Amino acid sequence: MRILGIETSCDETSAAVVEETGDSAAPWQVRSNVIASQAPIHREWGGVVPELASRQHVRDICGVVDLALQQGRTLWRDLGAVAVTQGPGLVGSLLVGVSFAKAAAAAAGLPLVAVHHLAGHIESLVLQNGELPLPAVVLVVSGGHTSLYLLERPGDYRLLSRTRDDAAGEAYDKVAKLLGLGYPGGPIVDRLAAAGNDRALRLPATRLTHRDRNAPDLKGDLDFSFSGLKTAILRHVRAREAALSEREIVDICATFQRVVVEALINRLFDAARRFGAKSVGVAGGVSANSRLRADLQDHGRRREIPTFLPSLTLSTDNAAMIAAAGLRKLRAGLTAGADLNADPALTL
Ligand code: KG4
Ligand code: ZN
Numbered sequence: 001m002r003i004l005g006i007e008t009s010c011d012e013t014s015a016a017v018v019e020e021t022g023d024s025a026a027p028w029q030v031r032s033n034v035i036a037s038q039a040p041i042h043r044e045w046g047g048v049v050p051e052l053a054s055r056q057h058v059r060d061i062c063g064v065v066d067l068a069l070q071q072g073r074t075l076w077r078d079l080g081a082v083a084v085t086q087g088p089g090l091v092g093s094l095l096v097g098v099s100f101a102k103a104a105a106a107a108a109g110l111p112l113v114a115v116h117h118l119a120g121h122i123e124s125l126v127l128q129n130g131e132l133p134l135p136a137v138v139l140v141v142s143g144g145h146t147s148l149y150l151l152e153r154p155g156d157y158r159l160l161s162r163t164r165d166d167a168a169g170e171a172y173d174k175v176a177k178l179l180g181l182g183y184p185g186g187p188i189v190d191r192l193a194a195a196g197n198d199r200a201l202r203l204p205a206t207r208l209t210h211r212d213r214n215a216p217d218l219k220g221d222l223d224f225s226f227s228g229l230k231t232a233i234l235r236h237v238r239a240r241e242a243a244l245s246e247r248e249i250v251d252i253c254a255t256f257q258r259v260v261v262e263a264l265i266n267r268l269f270d271a272a273r274r275f276g277a278k279s280v281g282v283a284g285g286v287s288a289n290s291r292l293r294a295d296l297q298d299h300g301r302r303r304e305i306p307t308f309l310p311s312l313t314l315s316t317d318n319a320a321m322i323a324a325a326g327l328r329k330l331r332a333g334l335t336a337g338a339d340l341n342a343d344p345a346l347t348l
Contacts, residue, residue, distance in 0.1 A: 001080035002031065002072070003330070004104070005323025006065070008097030009089025009117050010144070011038040011048045012316070013060040017072030017079075018127070018323035026130035028327060032072035033313065033320040036060045043183045047173065054092030061100050068319070076108045083326020086114040086336075087346030088144070094342035102340060113326040114336040116348045117317075118145060121283040122157060123328060124310040124321035132308055133278035137271045139264060141292075142284035142317075143169035143184070146224045146264070148271050149348075155328045157348050160271055161222035164212055168260055169286045171226035175233055175256055179249055189253045190289050196254025201236060203259050204228050222267050222274075229259055261291045265299055272305060281308040288315040 007014040016033040038056050042048045069075070084101035087094055105112040121140045125132060132138075136151045137160070146163040166174070169186055176185020181192070206228050211220035233256060237244065244252070264282075272280045282296055287309055300307030314321060329335075 001327075002074055002078055003081045003083055003113075003323045003327050004065070004068070004079050005115075005319035005321075005326055006061075006082070006084040006097045006101050007117075007120070007317055007319040007322045008057045008061065008093050009085045009087070010093060010317060011042055011053050012036065012318070013038070013057050013064050014317065014319035015061075015065040015068035016319035016323045017068055017074045018320055018327065020327060024131070028127050028324045030127065030320045031074060032068045033318055034064050034068040034071065035313075035318050036064050039184060046177055046183050048090070050090045050092055053090055054096055057093055057096035061096055065100070065104070079108065079110055081105075081111045081113055081326065081330050081335075082108075083113040083115050083323050083330070085117050085120065085322050086340065087117065087343035089117055089344060091342055091344040094344060098340060098342045102338060106338065111330065111335045112337075112340060113329050113334065114340050115322045115325045115329065116346055117322075118147065118348050119157060119325040120321035122149060122151070122281075123325040124283050124314040124318075125281040125308045127321060127324040128310045128314055129308045132281060133306060135275055135277050136279045136281060137268060137275060137277040138281040138283060139268045140284045141168045141264060141282060141286040143167060143173060143186075145284065146226070148222055148267060150271070150275050150277075155332055159218070159348065160275075161218055161220070161224070161267065162215070163224040163226065164208065165225050165227035166230060168224070168226055168264060169284070171230050171260065172286065174230050175252075178234055178237060179244070179252065181249075186286060186289065189257060190291070192250045193253040193257040193291065196250035196252070198254040198258035200251030200255050203232050203255055205259050205263060222271050224263060224267065226260065226263075229256065257289070257291055261289070261295055264292060265295050269299055269303060277305065279306045279308060283310055283315070285316045288312050
């Protein structure tokens, strides 16, 4: 069976056709995954402008879906369902995908599946690597989220911890902005960091020990915090009278990246040990980071625990991961009605 996936939660309009393989160890295969990025539009403003994003989704959605069907050599009648990101994300952007998916499912007489964006990121790991050895601990790290999930059964995601303030990707983007490096900042900082000294300055590494009053169900000691780090860099830059030299910029990038990646890796493997995980994974836009990828594999080898990553295309926002998570939900009998609405604060 083939499913059409649609993703419009932020600034990428994406549609994909994903097919079931019949192999329970590697259940899905990507037939097409079309991504229209709006980055050039938002770059001018230094970040995503929600109203511009939703308008561009409206312009792009029909063409992107047509292309995904064409590249996947799939006709509407070959499809078994339509899956769409319901949330979280920008409400105007989400509404474009949800409205399109509802109309398409109704017109083609197909079941509709509502997908949580982070379930999509988690299932990108299975789409890439096949089913993970369970229990697994997965870090979802993107521009909007930094959260650890425990997977005990396929399709069952238990939140273990999250960031108390900025997401890691957001911290990358903000640090890049204050260094005048452009948008989106993550890939630029990643590239510059490779040439820098990662111990050039002293930066704070936050370790939380207390429960978050806003999330009393979580223990809190696996939570993340990146806003102090960003402020420390802001202070460092402001304290300088002259403009930063190229050498100083690459050193700041390298040191910032080391502190962020160490925090992510340490919490991930702490959680894996605490919950007896048989595997660990990292998904979401920041999983494209070269140091995070290398350090993950290195730690996994040393601790003798298998590690999983999506390909670079499946790391950042894309509809193939939404299609995969949609197939998982469809097989569990979870479909949505015609009253489905976008939910910008949807929880998993
Ligand atoms: O998952 P994603 O495409 O969108 C959200 O759901 O947020 O993630 C985008 C985020 C941005 O903050 C971007 O700067 C970051 O992922 N990112 C990176 C890298 N590539 C993308 N951060 C660090 N290193 C990278 N190579
Ligand atoms: Zn995302």
